[in-house]
Amino acid sequence: MKRDLQPDPNDLIATEIDHLRELLAQGQGKRARRLLKKMHPAKIASLLETLTPAQRVAAWHQVEARTEDKVRAHLSATLRARLARDLEIEAAAESDPDSRHLDGPPEDEPETQLRLVLEALEEGKLKRIARLFRKLHPARIAGLLESLPATERAAAWDMIDGERTAKVLRHLQEEVRRRLAAEMDLDHLVEAARGLEPDDLVDLIQDLPMATGRQILEAMDRRERERLQSMLSYPEDSAGGLMNMDQIAVRANIRVGTLLRYLRLREDLPPNTDKFFVIDRKQHYQGVLRTRRVLTARPETLVSELMETDFEPVPADQPSDAVARRFEEEDLSSAPVVDADGRLLGRITVDDVVDVIREQAAHAIMGMAGLDEETDMFAPVLASSRRRAVWLGINLITAFLAAWVIGLFEGTLQQVVALAVLMPIVASMGGIAGSQTLTLVIRGLATGQLGGGNTRILLLKEAGIGLLNGLLWALVVAALAILWFGDWAIGGIIAVAILLNLLCAALSGVAIPLLMRRFGIDPALAGSVVLTTVTDIVGFFAFLGLATVVLL
Amino acid sequence: MKRDLQPDPNDLIATEIDHLRELLAQGQGKRARRLLKKMHPAKIASLLETLTPAQRVAAWHQVEARTEDKVRAHLSATLRARLARDLEIEAAAESDPDSRHLDGPPEDEPETQLRLVLEALEEGKLKRIARLFRKLHPARIAGLLESLPATERAAAWDMIDGERTAKVLRHLQEEVRRRLAAEMDLDHLVEAARGLEPDDLVDLIQDLPMATGRQILEAMDRRERERLQSMLSYPEDSAGGLMNMDQIAVRANIRVGTLLRYLRLREDLPPNTDKFFVIDRKQHYQGVLRTRRVLTARPETLVSELMETDFEPVPADQPSDAVARRFEEEDLSSAPVVDADGRLLGRITVDDVVDVIREQAAHAIMGMAGLDEETDMFAPVLASSRRRAVWLGINLITAFLAAWVIGLFEGTLQQVVALAVLMPIVASMGGIAGSQTLTLVIRGLATGQLGGGNTRILLLKEAGIGLLNGLLWALVVAALAILWFGDWAIGGIIAVAILLNLLCAALSGVAIPLLMRRFGIDPALAGSVVLTTVTDIVGFFAFLGLATVVLL
Known part of the structure; x- marks a missing residue:
């Protein structure tokens, strides 16, 4: 139809009203919101004039917080008063203590707040979120936003008052911030950027695509821009990247x-x-x-x-x-x-230092599971899958290495199938013991307490622990294996294999992170994969190799 | 010999001098130090008078920093001057830039400092440590002490100036502090305690044996004691346990x-x-x-x-x-x-909040390896072995559970030995995928961003990731397995098993920490053990079960 390409303005308003009315009737708040977001405040106001009171309140819930005042200015005085009264009545009904959350925890519990936001989103009552946000600290709002999946997050984001946007942005973690900033239009982003402290603004600019960052810089006055540029010249994780310029x-x-x-x-x-x-x-x-x-x-x-x-x-x-x-x-x-x-x-x-410490801690914990880049719990499924696939792929290589070692002893396994049953125990005990040592060493390196002469002492200590625990668990496992399979030889073989693997785990637990660091690899990220590869291979090889020599 | 039981004092001094001279000649600094530590300052002074200059300097190195001044007061004026000169000459020779550390990193690097301390300990030149410590911040001294094994730590500890003992104590981590405090005599401990801020003193008292804590309290004046007692009434990990009373x-x-x-x-x-x-x-x-x-x-x-x-x-x-x-x-x-x-x-x-954050982070990382209690990197071998054995024992139970599942399919394994080769791959991929989800959920719980309505959303997201990565790696592993064993059926079986295990890993990764938290168990501590038990069992059962149905 040609009319759709070159529409008559009046017709279009009529169509939009119909469309909006339809959406609101169907409870399609999200689509109504998207429609309203693209409209000029004056147009929204004229739309509101044509709606029934109930529709009007429903539509109002979908208006962004930052355009609220502008829309209100375009409304007729009577309608403005009417709308205010209707909203008040609704708010009073909602906050009626009899009607909701009688037994629930108080409203200042994070969980309750999150539930309120999710309910409001589901029911399309977005102004309820705006009311909640007005009572909360920007950092708390940031926490709530991070707890929401992408589409819900965008809707809640629009309910933040204009002047608080910057403060919330400052408290958001990098990945979430980047994702929200990418969806904001430039004017909004520049406005928010002006409210940020220089160090936070520098962080934000470093997270954004180059072109957007440059546009923000250009919107600043000259003095501010020069300041920011000099700060941008320092790496993000250096003192220059952390500093502010508000000193006296x-x-x-x-x-x-x-x-x-x-x-x-x-x-x-x-x-x-x-x-x-x-x-x-x-x-x-x-x-x-x-x-x-x-x-x-x-x-x-x-x-x-x-x-x-x-x-x-x-x-x-x-x-x-x-x-x-x-x-x-x-x-x-x-x-x-x-x-x-x-x-x-x-x-x-x-x-800012507290933030650095938190980030380091999160990095260390997430890194161990190959989740270093995944700070947004609700990142899109495809993005998360892709990032995690890398880690699974690396692990697959090491798993195939272990399988290859087992494959060397196919003949032995065929003759003594009990070995196949017991072999994961040897590998698993080595992996656990090794990861204990590894964790200790990684922490020692991170705190700067390891290095410069005491590594040899630690190596001896860990070897001692490996020996003691190796002896203890070798005996326990041997006893259990003998009870299970009634075969003394298998008991002896598994005992020796476990002892060897625990000793080897202690040595690798110390050596692997030290070697990785020497080659400039972060041991917190890849240490455990390399370690379990070693303990798997040594465990399987020792156990099946000994069995081949002794039993065949 | 009766003389040993009731020794003549003069004889004893003579014997002690001989003994000390012998120890110093043999380079047995540690034993000389222990001997000197038990002696009265006046006695040490009279001993020093009888030694040769070289012996005297060597012996002086073993005198505790806090008794130095007292010993010096008992020395004759000439000897005091002589000793001071000899020490100066030695110090000058040591700090001569030509003689040492020409190419090494500067002295304010933690590694260099640690190397200096270890060298000084080895050569028995303990006053060199005292000189270094005088230049360092108490927190840095604490860090160095934590980097030393137990006996070396005690020796270096004695080289701290009396008035700084308290400040260093405050910066030490709990376990190390407890261990050092246990070795201090009560006078020394009370003296150090007086220099601590109330919150740190409360921490220390909570770490010490009841009786020692009570003795410290009794040594305080009444007002201070009442304050401390009111602070002690709050749990260590509450605001009351963190607070100080120095507000205005x-x-x-x-x-x-x-x-x-x-x-x-x-x-x-x-x-x-x-x-x-x-x-x-x-x-x-x-x-x-x-x-x-x-x-x-x-x-x-x-x-x-x-x-x-x-x-x-x-x-x-x-x-x-x-x-x-x-x-x-x-x-x-x-x-x-x-x-x-x-x-x-x-x-x-x-x-104090920064300390809390650091401790939480350390707790989270160490807890994952069952090292929750092990904050002292150089704890005695036996103590460490015992604590780690618990974790290995728990792991052994889960390993035997997995072995039991494999044991159910002994017949199948006997007929198709390729299954034994490939089965660890299925379990391992599930374990890795599950730990990724688990880490994310534990972090979400810790930051308070998970709970109150968004867990269902996260569960769906993680299931989606599990499905995508499951399909991807199922195909890859199937292809590799078919190439390896030339058997299409095995390829199909391992593909289905991996897909199932990755889906199950995603669900358990979300469900296990939530359930644990409901039952009051810290998921950061035991979550990964339970999770890998599930993924091992599901992995082995799916793979070997399917194989039994399809291949036999």
Whole structure:
């Protein structure tokens, strides 16, 4: 039909109203929402005028939080009042304590909040989410968004007030942030970006496609843009990538009274300001002045009398895990960041360090299951499948290696089928013992407590444990095997195999991560695959090999 | 010999000198150290007088840092000067850049420091450790001590200056701290305890044997003791166990100028003081007053004008992980702790929260390998073996369960030995896929993002991934199996078994941790054992069962 290609505007509104009415009647909130999202606020307002009160409230639920005010401005005064009253009545009915959640946990429980959001999404009452979000801390909203699957997440995302978008964005984890940012239109994204602190904005830009990142940068004023560009020049996981530029720098030759007058003019200080930084004329870092010293000093005291010159600044290229370790060891709240010439560039605050520590921990745990990249629990099935397939593929290679070793002894297995029954036990015990040692060593490497002379001591200790536990479990398994199959030879063979495998597991548990690190591979990621390959192969080979020699 | 039972004092000194001289000549530093440790400072001094200069320096290296000054006081003036000179000469020779570590990394690298300590221990030059320790932050010293095996650790421990013992103790991890504290004599322990902040002291007392803890408490003054006892009444992993009592509380009706005068009298504030807490006459918490507001306010302003009344205090019985999450979400530096009646009890600071987060992360990682209790990398072999044996024993039960399933199909295996070769592949792929899902779910539970309605959505997503990856790897494995054994039936059987096992792995990966949590078991600890038991059993049963039906 030609009319569809070049539609008459009035006709189109009529068609859209019909379509919308139909969607609302069918409870198709999602599609109504998508339709409304693309419409101009004035058009939405004129649409609302034509709807019945019930339809109007239902449609209103699907309007984005950030266009709400604009739509309202286009409504006639009577309709505006009418809509407000209808919404109030609905809200009152919903929050009636008799009608819902009588026995449930209170509303400040994360689980209850999540249930509220999911229910609201299902019933198409999206303004209920907006009401909940208004009461919550941005970090909590971010947590709720991360708990939602992709489409539901987008719907809930639209219910965040315009000015809080940036704060929520800041608290979202990388993958979720990237996915939501990719769906936002540029204006919205730039608006949100303006509300972010420089370090978070730099993170966001690094996550976005190049072109989008550049467009955001271009929308900033020149000074801000130059700042951001200089921060973007440092790797994300370095002090330069962690720092903010909201520090307060003072000169050593001013008096506390002068500083206090200046601070009063500022009216507020950036969060986590426990120190001011003392610099010279050429921006060179000279020391720190703790706010608590300012609070307790007389106004006539000079900054130079109160400053500490032995507080080491953080070099901008220091890796973020070293920064985190220092913050943790010295219980810091903030620290100055300097360039190679000792010029003050910015500061790192403890809240960003806490994030680094959390991310490291998540990385370590997820990495062990090959899930390093999968931070979004509700990533699309296809994306998740693809990422996990890699890990399964690597594992398949090692499984086939183990199978190949078993295959070498097909003849033996054919004659003594009990060996096939018992052989997984040998491999499994080795794998568990080895992973214990491996975990300990990986942790030692991560905390910097292993290396520089004590690895030999640890190796001996682990070998000792392997020997003791090897002897213990060799005897237990041998006894059970003899009871089961009534064959003393098999008992002896499995005992020796287990002892050998546990010793080998201890040695590989120490050696594998150390070797991997020397070759620049993260042992937390691939260590356990390599280790179980070794313990499987050694276990099967020792057990079936011994059996071939002894029994045949 | 009777003389040994009732020795003549002079004879004994003579014997001891001979013995010591012998030990030093043989390079037996450790035994010399143990001997000196038990001697009175005056006696050590008189011993030193009788030694040759070289012996004297060697013996001096073995003297504890905390008795150094006392021994020195008992030495004659000439000898004291002589010893000082000899030590200086030695120190100068050691720090001579030509003689050592020319190409090595700088001395502020943890690995270099560790190597220095180990070398010093080996050569018996313990004062070198004392010199290094004097330059290091207590947290770094703690890290070095944790990197040492038990006997070496005790020797290095004795080289810490008396007044820094407490600070190092505070930074040590629980197990190491307990072990070192157990070896300290009570006087030394009480002296160190006095230097600890209340929250750390409470941790220490909770770690020590009851009797020792009570003795430390009794050595405190009454006010301090009552404080500690009230803190000890809260569980270690609750807000009450985390808090300190160094908060500064103010009344709402005073002026900023008055507060500043009070602060000047104090001269310094506790670390991480970003807020003062406002209380009423009866100690009820009313709100917070941020230090940055004080810095930027005029002196005549009332506290009530600047305070924030909407800052929620932390209930003393709140679990520490909830406290950590709030600090992280709201980027807090400190927060007030109140009792059930809203009375201010103390405050929690971000440095303790960082420790909680690190401990949780370590717990999660170590727990997966059954190493939950093993925080000391250099725990004695026997203690480590015993703890790890438990985990191996649990694993053995599951391994025997799997073996029992294989045993059901002995007849089939006897006829088609290729099955024995391929069966570990089916189990292994299921185990890996399941642990991916399990890790994701455990993390979701830990962050509070799973539960309350979205588990069903996750289950469907994981099942979808299991189906996709199951189909993919079923085909790959089938193709490889057909190539290997030239048997189409085996290929078909292994394909179906892998698909089934991956689907089952996805479902168990979601269901097992949820069920465990319902029964109050930590899924991070036992989840993977239960999961691999399921995937092993399902894998073997599906593969061998299908083969029995199809091939026989």
